[in-house]
Amino acid sequence: MARYAMALDYKNCIDCKACEVACKEENGILLGADKQRIWVGHGEIKGEYPFLDITSNTFMPSQCQQCETAPCESVCPTHATYYDENGVVRVDSEKCILCSYCMVACPYDARYVDDRTHIVDKCNFCSDTRLVRGETTTACQATCPTKVRIFGDLDDPESEISQVLRVREYFTLKPHLGTNPKLFYLT
Amino acid sequence: MSIKEFIATIPYNRISLRDLFAFEKSPVNILIALMTLSFLVMFALGVAIYLEHGHHAYGVSRQHPWGLLIAVYIFFVVSSTGLCIVGSLGDVFGFKDYMAVSKRAIFGSIVTIISGFAVIAFEIGHPVTMVIYNVLSPGLTSAIWWMGTLYGIYLTFMVVEFVFLLRNDMRMARYVGFFGLMFGLLAHSNLGGVFGFLNARPIANGVFYPTYFILTAFITGIFITFIILGFRYKLNFTEEIKKLLTGLAKIQALLISILIFFVSWKMLTDIYDGLPGRADVALHILGSWTFWIEVVLVMIVPMVVILRNMGENLKAIFWISLSGMIGIFFMRYNLVHDAQLKPLQMLKIKEYQLAPEWIHYFPSAAEIMISLGGLGLCILLYFIGSKLFNLDADAHH
Ligand code: SF4
Ligand code: SF4
Numbered sequence: 379m380a381r382y383a384m385a386l387d388y389k390n391c392i393d394c395k396a397c398e399v400a401c402k403e404e405n406g407i408l409l410g411a412d413k414q415r416i417w418v419g420h421g422e423i424k425g426e427y428p429f430l431d432i433t434s435n436t437f438m439p440s441q442c443q444q445c446e447t448a449p450c451e452s453v454c455p456t457h458a459t460y461y462d463e464n465g466v467v468r469v470d471s472e473k474c475i476l477c478s479y480c481m482v483a484c485p486y487d488a489r490y491v492d493d494r495t496h497i498v499d500k501c502n503f504c505s506d507t508r509l510v511r512g513e514t515t516t517a518c519q520a521t522c523p524t525k526v527r528i529f530g531d532l533d534d535p536e537s538e539i540s541q542v543l544r545v546r547e548y549f550t551l552k553p554h555l556g557t558n559p560k561l562f563y564l565t
Numbered sequence: 566m567s568i569k570e571f572i573a574t575i576p577y578n579r580i581s582l583r584d585l586f587a588f589e590k591s592p593v594n595i596l597i598a599l600m601t602l603s604f605l606v607m608f609a610l611g612v613a614i615y616l617e618h619g620h621h622a623y624g625v626s627r628q629h630p631w632g633l634l635i636a637v638y639i640f641f642v643v644s645s646t647g648l649c650i651v652g653s654l655g656d657v658f659g660f661k662d663y664m665a666v667s668k669r670a671i672f673g674s675i676v677t678i679i680s681g682f683a684v685i686a687f688e689i690g691h692p693v694t695m696v697i698y699n700v701l702s703p704g705l706t707s708a709i710w711w712m713g714t715l716y717g718i719y720l721t722f723m724v725v726e727f728v729f730l731l732r733n734d735m736r737m738a739r740y741v742g743f744f745g746l747m748f749g750l751l752a753h754s755n756l757g758g759v760f761g762f763l764n765a766r767p768i769a770n771g772v773f774y775p776t777y778f779i780l781t782a783f784i785t786g787i788f789i790t791f792i793i794l795g796f797r798y799k800l801n802f803t804e805e806i807k808k809l810l811t812g813l814a815k816i817q818a819l820l821i822s823i824l825i826f827f828v829s830w831k832m833l834t835d836i837y838d839g840l841p842g843r844a845d846v847a848l849h850i851l852g853s854w855t856f857w858i859e860v861v862l863v864m865i866v867p868m869v870v871i872l873r874n875m876g877e878n879l880k881a882i883f884w885i886s887l888s889g890m891i892g893i894f895f896m897r898y899n900l901v902h903d904a905q906l907k908p909l910q911m912l913k914i915k916e917y918q919l920a921p922e923w924i925h926y927f928p929s930a931a932e933i934m935i936s937l938g939g940l941g942l943c944i945l946l947y948f949i950g951s952k953l954f955n956l957d958a959d960a961h962h
Contacts, residue, residue: 412626412627449763449764452706452707452762453704453706453707453708453762454704454707455695455699455703455704455707455709455710455713456694456695456698456702456703456704456710457698457702457703457704458698458702472694472698473694473698473702474690474691474694475689475690475691475692475695475698476620476689476690476691477689477690477695477709478630478631478690479707479709479759481627481630482630482631482763482765482766482904482905483762483763483764484765484909485764485765485909486909487627487908487909489627491620491627491630493619496619496690496691497690555764555765556764
C-alpha cells in the first residue's frame with residue numbers, strides 16, 4: 379500500500395525525449411505521437427525578434443496526472459478504470475468497452491487507444507512492468523539524464539518525493555478542476 | 566395466462582414478403598424504396614469496413630474520439646424520446662385529441678431506438694463486453710451507464726405498452742406507458758448528463774444539456790409526427806387528424822420559442838466576459854455554418870411558418886418538419902463536435918503546445934454509410950410494422 383506520485387523538476391528538462399522512448403520500450407507502446415503515454419511539450423516562444431522572451435520557451439514533460447479524484451474513473455461505465463492499491467489509476471483491459479468516454483472526460487488529454495489490446499490505455503507508473511518486478515523507479519525516471527523526474531510514495535515521509543515537496547514550491551495542472559493531480563511541477 | 570398464450574393474443578396481420586412489395590408504385594414511393602434499399606446496402610458495406618479496420622475506418626482521433634456515429638445515435642434516441650412524449654399525450658395523459666397518433670408514435674419510438682442501438686453497436690468497441698460488465702461491474706457514477714441501462718428498461722416498457730395498445734387494453738397501456746415515459750425522460754436527461762458532467766469541457770459542462778435534451782426531444786417528436794402522418798394520409802388529412810396536427814403545431818411553436826430563449830441565453834452566458842475554453846468556443850460555434858443550419862431549419866423557418874396561420878397550414882408544416890429533421894441532425898452533430906473543439910492541452914495553466922488550434926473532424930465514408938444505414942433500417946422497420954400491425958387508432962376513439 380502506497381500513494382505513488384511524481385515530482386517534475388521541469389526546468390531541467392532538455393527535451394532529449396529519452397523518457398518518451400524509454401516508456402515506449404518498457405511498456406511496449408506502439409509507435410506514433412497519438413499513442414504516447416508521456417510526452418514533452420514546448421512552450422511557444424513569445425515576443426518578436428530580437429526581443430524574444432527566452433523564459434517562454436520551456437519544456438514541459440507531461441502525461442496522465444494520476445488524479446486522486448479522476449474524472450476518467452468516475453465516467454467509466456464498467457469500472458474498467460480503477461484506483462489500484464497504490465493509488466495509481468489503471469485500466470482493466472477485460473472490462474474496457476472502448477466507449478472513449480474517459481478520453482473525452484480526462485482534462486489532460488492523457489488517454490489513447492492501444493491498437494494491440496483495443497482498449498483505452500494510459501500511463502500507470504509502470505505498475506504492470508517495473509513495479510510488479512519489484513523495481514522502485516519508472517522507466518522515464520530511470521532514463522532521464524538531468525534527473526527531472528522523482529517518483530515515490532507520498533505516504534512515506536522519508537521518500538525523496540516527500541522530502542522534495544516539503545522544501546520546494548510546486549504547482550499542479552488545472553487545479554481548479556478539483557482532480558487533485560499527483561504530478562507536481564517544481565518551480 | 567402464460568406468456569405464450571398472451572403473445573398469441575397480440576393482433577397482427579399475416580403478411581408475406583410479397584405484401585411488402587405491394588405498395589403503390591408512385592414515383593415518391595419508388596424513390597423512398599430505392600433510397601432505403603441503398604442505405605441498407607451501405608450499412609452492410611460500412612459495417613464490413615469497420616469490422617476489417619476497427620476505429621481506423623472512422624475519422625475519429627485521440628483528441629476527437631467521438632464522431633458522427635455518436636451524433637447519429639443521439640439523433641435516433643432523441644427521436645425515440647420525442648415520439649414517446651407525443652404518444653403519451655393521448656395514451657398516458659388522456660388528451661383525447663392526441664389519441665389517434667398514440668399507437669403510431671409509440672411504434673415509432675421503438676423503431677427509432679432500435680436503429681440508434683444498431684448504429685452505436687459499431688461505435689462502442691466491445692458491445693458484448695459492455696452487456697456483460699454493465700451488469701457485473703456497474704459504474705454507478707457514469708452517466709453512460711445510467712443512460713444505457715435506463716434506455717434498456719425504457720425499450721422494454723415501450724414494447725409492452727405497444728402490445729397493450731394493439732390489444733386495445735388502454736388501462737394497462739396507460740400504466741405501462743407512464744413508466745415508459747418516466748424511464749425515457751430519465752434516460753434522455755442522463756444522455757444530456759454525459760456531456761453536462763464534463764468538467765474538463767466548459768462549453769458542455771453544466772445543467773444545460775440535460776434539460777435542453779428533453780425540450781428538443783419533444784420538438785423532434787412533433788416534427789416526426791408530422792412526417793409520419795403526412796405520409797400516412799398523403800397530405801389529405803381527415804378532420805380528426807387535422808385537429809390533432811394543428812394542436813401539435815401550436816405546441817411546437819411554444820416549444821421552439823422556449824428553445825430560442827434557451828439557446829440565446831446559453832450563447833450569451835458562454836460569451837460574456839470571455840471565459841477561456843467557453844467564450845472562444847462559443848464564438849467559434851457562432852462562426853460555423855453548421856450552427857446556422859440548425860438555427861434556420863429548427864428555429865426560424867418552423868416558427869415563421871407555424872405562426873403565419875397559427876398552425877392551420879398543415880401541408881407547409883409537413884415540409885418544414887422534413888427540413889426541421891435535417892436541422893435536428895445538425896443540432897446533434899454540432900453538440901458532439903463542439904464539445905471536443907477545443908484542444909485540452911491548451912487549457913493547462915502552463916501551455917506547452919504551439920498556438921491554439923481547433924480540432925478538426927470530418928466523418929469517414931464508413932461512418933457516413935453506417936449512419937445512413939441506420940436511417941434505412943429505421944424506415945424499413947417502420948414500413949414492416951405499418952404492414953404487420955394496425956397503427957391507426959381504432960374506430961371507437
Ligand atoms: S490525468 Fe486523465 S487519465 Fe490520468 S487519472 Fe486524471 S483524468 Fe484519468
Ligand atoms: S473507454 Fe474503457 S476505460 Fe474508458 S470509460 Fe469506456 S470502458 Fe472505461
